[in-house]
Amino acid sequence: MTEKGLLLVLSGPSGVGKGTVKSAIVENKVFPFEYSVSMTTRKPRPGEVDGQDYYFVSEEKFGEAIKQGELLEYNKYVNNYYGTPFAPVKKMLDEGKDVLLEIDVNGAKTVREKMPDGVFIFLTPPDLHTLHLRLENRGTESEDVILGRINQARQEILVMQDYDYAVVNDTVANAVDHIKAIVDAEHVSVKRVIDTYRKMVRED
Amino acid sequence: MTEKGLLLVLSGPSGVGKGTVKSAIVENKVFPFEYSVSMTTRKPRPGEVDGQDYYFVSEEKFGEAIKQGELLEYNKYVNNYYGTPFAPVKKMLDEGKDVLLEIDVNGAKTVREKMPDGVFIFLTPPDLHTLHLRLENRGTESEDVILGRINQARQEILVMQDYDYAVVNDTVANAVDHIKAIVDAEHVSVKRVIDTYRKMVRED
DSSP states (O other): OOOOOOEEEEEOSTTSOHHHHHHHHHHTTOSOOBOOOEEEOSOOOTTOOBTTTEEEOOHHHHHHHHHTTOEEEEEEETTEEEEEEHHHHHHHHHTTOOEEEEOOHHHHHHHHHHOTTSEEEEEEOHHHHTHHHHHHTTTSSOHHHHHHHHHHHHHHHHHHTTSSEEEEOSSHHHHHHHHHHHHHHHHTBHHHHHHHHHHHHTOO | OOOOOOEEEEEOSTTSOHHHHHHHHHHTTOSOOBOOOEEEOSOOOTTOOBTTTEEEOOHHHHHHHHHTTOEEEEEEETTEEEEEEHHHHHHHHHTTOOEEEEOOHHHHHHHHHHOTTSEEEEEEOHHHHTHHHHHHTTTSSOHHHHHHHHHHHHHHHHHHTTSSEEEEOSSHHHHHHHHHHHHHHHHTBHHHHHHHHHHHHTOO
């Protein structure tokens, strides 16, 4: 039986190590998934292939894609636009393939609005997880440092609450193990498989 | 940080192999969890220890436990009552320990009403999963056999829809792997960990 693929959205605060975790998943072939090729207005670097590394387009064409609703999400970094074309992602999911998107928290928020069935994984900074130890052992750090970190933690927790899973990136290996378990578990979740079973007994 | 433990409810149609899967989890120490000792009106067999194998009680005491709401679920098999005492389960969960209950679908339904935060795993007969192949290859079996299986499948799917996960028991090893993944994933689900994070930043 073929269910729709999972849209896996790996996100988290800037600097948490999303890219490293994604690379480890890719390199160790932790589970099979499809890439989504991003669209960008950035100029190709030597060796980069259009349609493989990125879809390289003009600002005008990118603006048109936004207007036509062709992008699942997009963002601007350092004067260049980057976006995720919607159609290929939808096609891969319909074919039963899992798609992994590694994007920032703003992008993830947009994707959640358009694809609420996605699996949203928040990569959690290890110091958020261990913050309670520091709170219990005040005196080792200045009150300013601790209060600053608490405020930042509040922001991170506000973002995290909209996700399905919170995976602490204490080590890349641990984070990858958890993500693998999440993918395995989501593939056998009743909300994903029940329709296939229901269709089956309607066939007679 | 200590979250509450998971209440894992392993259930499924009679004969699907719940006991075998549970034994494999226990023997291979797939993940740590606590046993719940059942209460029964059955007479102890030679070697069985009260409070360890079962709490052996009279029918009168069992009836009192039901009346006082002390049982999470109970059932009658062959003139004897079997039930799950609520208090020790609650205590273990509060201490952050996972508890595994292997019970029939009626018991699971009762547990779901009392403990909706539990993780409900439906062990699926492999022939339900492969039924579509038989439907596609009609002729190898009589129409009566197929229609009978379709009716049974409809019942199984009706029960399955109230569960969180549907794990096909094609091989015990596969089923155990999926259950391990489910436990890992549930431990990092945001709905389970967010309160601990929130409490942390309220400590200042």
